Amino acid sequence: YIYPTELYFKQNLDHFDFTINATFTQRYFVSEQYWTKMDGPIFFYTGNEGDIELFIKNTGLMWDIAPMFKAMVVFAEHRYYGKSKPFGNLKPSTKTIKEFSYLTAEQALADFAILVKHIKSTDSKAKNSPVVVFGGSYGGMLSAWFRLKYPHIVTGAIAASAPVLYFPSTVKCSQYNEAVTNNFLSVQNGETCVANIRNVWKTMNETAKKPGGLKLLGEIFHLCSAINSSTAVESFIKDIFGNMAMVDYPYANNFLSNIPAWPVNKTCQHLSEPNLQGLDLLQAMHSAIGVYQNYTGSVKCYNVKTTETSKLSTTLWNYMTCGAMVMPFCANGVTDMFPVKNWTQESFDKSCFKKYGIKSRPEWALTDFGGSKAVEAGNIVFTNGLLDPWHVGGVPEMKSESVVSILMWGAAHHLDLRHANDADPSSVVEARKTQVKHIAKWISSTQERLRPSTAHRV
Amino acid sequence: YIYPTELYFKQNLDHFDFTINATFTQRYFVSEQYWTKMDGPIFFYTGNEGDIELFIKNTGLMWDIAPMFKAMVVFAEHRYYGKSKPFGNLKPSTKTIKEFSYLTAEQALADFAILVKHIKSTDSKAKNSPVVVFGGSYGGMLSAWFRLKYPHIVTGAIAASAPVLYFPSTVKCSQYNEAVTNNFLSVQNGETCVANIRNVWKTMNETAKKPGGLKLLGEIFHLCSAINSSTAVESFIKDIFGNMAMVDYPYANNFLSNIPAWPVNKTCQHLSEPNLQGLDLLQAMHSAIGVYQNYTGSVKCYNVKTTETSKLSTTLWNYMTCGAMVMPFCANGVTDMFPVKNWTQESFDKSCFKKYGIKSRPEWALTDFGGSKAVEAGNIVFTNGLLDPWHVGGVPEMKSESVVSILMWGAAHHLDLRHANDADPSSVVEARKTQVKHIAKWISSTQERLRPSTAHRV
Numbered sequence: 001y002i003y004p005t006e007l008y009f010k011q012n013l014d015h016f017d018f019t020i021n022a023t024f025t026q027r028y029f030v031s032e033q034y035w036t037k038m039d040g041p042i043f044f045y046t047g048n049e050g051d052i053e054l055f056i057k058n059t060g061l062m063w064d065i066a067p068m069f070k071a072m073v074v075f076a077e078h079r080y081y082g083k084s085k086p087f088g089n090l091k092p093s094t095k096t097i098k099e100f101s102y103l104t105a106e107q108a109l110a111d112f113a114i115l116v117k118h119i120k121s122t123d124s125k126a127k128n129s130p131v132v133v134f135g136g137s138y139g140g141m142l143s144a145w146f147r148l149k150y151p152h153i154v155t156g157a158i159a160a161s162a163p164v165l166y167f168p169s170t171v172k173c174s175q176y177n178e179a180v181t182n183n184f185l186s187v188q189n190g191e192t193c194v195a196n197i198r199n200v201w202k203t204m205n206e207t208a209k210k211p212g213g214l215k216l217l218g219e220i221f222h223l224c225s226a227i228n229s230s231t232a233v234e235s236f237i238k239d240i241f242g243n244m245a246m247v248d249y250p251y252a253n254n255f256l257s258n259i260p261a262w263p264v265n266k267t268c269q270h271l272s273e274p275n276l277q278g279l280d281l282l283q284a285m286h287s288a289i290g291v292y293q294n295y296t297g298s299v300k301c302y303n304v305k306t307t308e309t310s311k312l313s314t315t316l317w318n319y320m321t322c323g324a325m326v327m328p329f330c331a332n333g334v335t336d337m338f339p340v341k342n343w344t345q346e347s348f349d350k351s352c353f354k355k356y357g358i359k360s361r362p363e364w365a366l367t368d369f370g371g372s373k374a375v376e377a378g379n380i381v382f383t384n385g386l387l388d389p390w391h392v393g394g395v396p397e398m399k400s401e402s403v404v405s406i407l408m409w410g411a412a413h414h415l416d417l418r419h420a421n422d423a424d425p426s427s428v429v430e431a432r433k434t435q436v437k438h439i440a441k442w443i444s445s446t447q448e449r450l451r452p453s454t455a456h457r458v
Numbered sequence: 459y460i461y462p463t464e465l466y467f468k469q470n471l472d473h474f475d476f477t478i479n480a481t482f483t484q485r486y487f488v489s490e491q492y493w494t495k496m497d498g499p500i501f502f503y504t505g506n507e508g509d510i511e512l513f514i515k516n517t518g519l520m521w522d523i524a525p526m527f528k529a530m531v532v533f534a535e536h537r538y539y540g541k542s543k544p545f546g547n548l549k550p551s552t553k554t555i556k557e558f559s560y561l562t563a564e565q566a567l568a569d570f571a572i573l574v575k576h577i578k579s580t581d582s583k584a585k586n587s588p589v590v591v592f593g594g595s596y597g598g599m600l601s602a603w604f605r606l607k608y609p610h611i612v613t614g615a616i617a618a619s620a621p622v623l624y625f626p627s628t629v630k631c632s633q634y635n636e637a638v639t640n641n642f643l644s645v646q647n648g649e650t651c652v653a654n655i656r657n658v659w660k661t662m663n664e665t666a667k668k669p670g671g672l673k674l675l676g677e678i679f680h681l682c683s684a685i686n687s688s689t690a691v692e693s694f695i696k697d698i699f700g701n702m703a704m705v706d707y708p709y710a711n712n713f714l715s716n717i718p719a720w721p722v723n724k725t726c727q728h729l730s731e732p733n734l735q736g737l738d739l740l741q742a743m744h745s746a747i748g749v750y751q752n753y754t755g756s757v758k759c760y761n762v763k764t765t766e767t768s769k770l771s772t773t774l775w776n777y778m779t780c781g782a783m784v785m786p787f788c789a790n791g792v793t794d795m796f797p798v799k800n801w802t803q804e805s806f807d808k809s810c811f812k813k814y815g816i817k818s819r820p821e822w823a824l825t826d827f828g829g830s831k832a833v834e835a836g837n838i839v840f841t842n843g844l845l846d847p848w849h850v851g852g853v854p855e856m857k858s859e860s861v862v863s864i865l866m867w868g869a870a871h872h873l874d875l876r877h878a879n880d881a882d883p884s885s886v887v888e889a890r891k892t893q894v895k896h897i898a899k900w901i902s903s904t905q906e907r908l909r910p911s912t913a914h915r916v
Contacts, residue, residue: 152828
């Protein structure tokens with residue numbers, strides 16, 4: 001595809017408080033390459049917690065099927081991310097909290113609604129175009145919610161790997177790490193790999209306590225700067241394993257990081273010798289994380305603070321989790337392979353209050369967006385890959401007249417949203433067929449309803 | 459029915475800004491008189507711009523059909539009205555604008571959503587109860603919008619006389635006053651009555667200009683205090699005529715004011731002599747407005763500032779119209795019977811800015827709530843009476859699988875929501891049957907879906 005055109009649109013900063021007149025400019029990209037005016041639908045990506053260009057490049061499905069539907073393709077950036085920042089590079093803190101009070105899913109959806117209307121009103125030929133929305137992960141939550149909240153604007157939604165149920169009252173906090181572990185267990189030598197990983201935490205901890213231990217850890221893991229406890233390396237590795245399970249795709253790619261095909265499998269190859277101990281174990285672990293962190297071999301040292309592309313903003317996302325996007329994570333070391341870590345609403349709130357001076361509302365997202373009852377909206381295809389740790393917070397497999405939830409074996413985080421690839425498992429190939437079938441149905445039923453008013457134009 | 463129980467519930471003042479922790483107490487009323495636990499639905503009135511007790515007493519339909527459905531009956535007060543005031547008796551102004559920034563339809567709907575969840579969570583027997591919402595006028599807009607925005611909470615909505623299209627881009631500002639005039643034209647001697655009304659404005663104006671004229675007007679109209687122009691009386695009479703058309707019911711009632719059956723007809727009886735002039739015309743007009751303002755004959759003098767029950771708050775409603783509830787009214791004296799009055803968005807905004815320092819958002823309600831496309835939500839019965847001036851802003855007559863819009867001849871503002879009465883026109887009797895049929899369908903389809911999970915309890 002030809003890279004879409006970059007555009008900017010003025011949005012109200014606060015859609016729900018009419019006494020605030022401030023605005024900001026939202027970035028979006030439009031491609032009319034495949035669009036047949038008068039008939040073509042609008043494919044609209046509901047941008048998530050990152051620079052929208054990351055999603056332009058990693059949502060191949062929209063580009064693959066746009067010619068078939070003669071669709072206009074739009075990618076809308078989520079407020080505060082990428083180049084759609086109302087307050088520039090300001091970071092959320094107790095001091096800047098007022099500036100970040102407009103960073104919510106509800107405000108983002110209102111932006112999207114107004115943007116769609118703007119696009120339709122500025123081109124009379126798009127006036128009656130059906131709008132199909134796409135999103136993956138948090139973007140998939142937004143696409144489902146956009147259909148739920150604005151059915152008069154959105155005819156249907158493709159919600160890929162959308163953890164609409166990953167909230168405190170609808171999952172156990174252990175489920176995410178269990179799912180990561182299950183992915184690792186599923187590969188060749190998985191049991192051995194997981195056993196070695198379970199051992200590494202203690203080994204790192206013991207090493208760190210010895211004289212010169214921290215320095216040694218820094219050397220083994222090629223860290224760019226000195227650490228003052230083993231915790232930093234621990235978090236770094238845990239994050240890498242979580243991300244690796246997410247992007248455990250059947251081909252090399254550059255989505256979160258530059259990685260080879262089946263990274264979890266490759267990682268476990270480095271940890272396949274039973275009962276690795278001490279230095280051997282640590283060195284094996286260094287090789288293991290290199291699959292994710294240094295696939296090209298060109299990385300000279302590791303920065304323990306960065307495990308994924310800077311195109312995603314964990315800083316802003318973490319702030320959002322202190323509002324309505326409360327997602328609980330814990331580990332027990334028994335049903336998962338990680339060091340024990342508790343999660344309670346109280347301790348979470350305490351940390352949010354310390355960082356930002358706010359109190360989370362863990363029930364609000366379920367009240368506002370319905371959790372699995374979002375299916376009441378109709379016209380949504382939910383997909384979840386069984387290799388993806390997030391699938392545990394997705395809508396379980398189901399079929400109703402107008403809502404389908406598909407579980408895909410052999411697929412990681414929204415693999416179905418990527419370009420078709422010969423290496424794709426048949427589950428993903430089938431899921432895409434179902435998505436296309438539903439999109440076709442949504443579009444034709446909307447066009448049918450609008451036909452009377454344009455019946456005389458031929 | 460036994461009067462329901464008064465209750466209070468703590469709500470977040472701002473549902474969309476997680477950095478604000480203030481709360482307020484919302485009033486609501488619950489009746490379990492007819493409720494059969496485990497099976498019965500919840501009938502929920504989405505309170506509008508007034509004290510909720512006004513609607514308890516004037517929404518007889520809910521009480522009439524509650525026994526048939528074994529329903530729990532709930533009336534929820536709208537934030538800022540009645541006894542649900544976050545800032546007590548504070549009035550909106552440029553100085554108090556921050557305190558009123560939480561007075562929006564979106565916040566009110568979020569209150570309702572949370573309240574429903576609260577009711578369901580505090581009584582395990584109500585957990586699976588289908589929720590049917592009711593509302594009239596702005597309350598009807600809210601009931602339709604509640605279904606649209608929270609389909610996972612609301613199974614269906616009875617939206618009576620809901621002017622979901624009375625916004626600047628979807629009506630002409632003249633339509634309301636044309637509809638008032640058409641009601642007056644439809645009664646016996648209607649043409650003569652309207653001709654006399656058309657003359658009265660000039661006569662009042664001329665009288666006011668003469669020496670002692672204002673005093674004379676005050677005497678003729680039995681005003682409680684002196685006026686300094688005829689405009690005050692003019693607005694007073696115009697409001698009365700609008701209200702009278704709204705509550706032009708076939709039986710005496712006490713909804714907005716204590717009035718006889720068919721008040722418009724009775725009013726026109728006082729203006730049925732052709733070509734009334736001067737003092738005769740003014741005196742006839744005084745008698746005419748007495749039908750609405752002094753039916754009991756006990757009112758000693760008229761306060762030109764009050765034309766309806768103090769249970770409704772026009773002060774707060776007028777403020778809301780300066781946010782998203784922008785409703786345009788103008789008169790041309792040709793297609794209507796009123797003195798010429800223009801309406802432009804610019805002059806409206808100017809007045810809003812002067813009063814409150816805010817700028818209205820006339821397109822937002824249509825973007826957020828979809829106007830006539832709210833039917834995309836499914837499961838809504840819209841009803842509009844042809845005598846009701848608001849019907850011009852309602853969803854036009856239509857039938858789809860799950861949304862019905864019914865126009866009722868001989869009916870004024872949400873007559874169908876009132877208790878059944880022998881004097882009801884058959885159009886209203888039929889509309890109620892349709893409402894009941896849809897309510898039954900909504901309830902049974904929801905109960906059916908929930909049945910599997912409770913199949914073993916018998």
